[in-house]
Amino acid sequence: MKNLNEVLDYMNSVDETVDLSNLPYFGSIEPDEAHRMAGNNTLWSWDDENAIIGDCSDDWGIVPWSQLNSKLN
Numbered sequence: 814m815k816n817l818n819e820v821l822d823y824m825n826s827v828d829e830t831v832d833l834s835n836l837p838y839f840g841s842i843e844p845d846e847a848h849r850m851a852g853n854n855t856l857w858s859w860d861d862e863n864a865i866i867g868d869c870s871d872d873w874g875i876v877p878w879s880q881l882n883s884k885l886n
Contacts, residue, residue: 815839817875820858821865824873833857836865851881 814820820836827833838847840861847859854866857873864881867873 817858817860817863817865821873821875824857824865825870829870850878854881 814823814837816839824833824836836858838844838859840859842850842859842861847864848856851859851864851866854864855868857865857867859865859878861878863875863877865873866876866881
């Protein structure tokens, strides 16, 4: 997987028994910082501009960090 679109496609293609806890992330944001920036959202993968968040396959999506950060402030 080379980008968030490919990660999200993969997430949507596997069944619920597949472990998604070690999906790749891209860019320079370190994991601890990414989780802080995501707030209370379940964070799956990210790059410098966007994050994949959502609690289940029905609401997974790619969201800009700017949108998440505005909710935290």
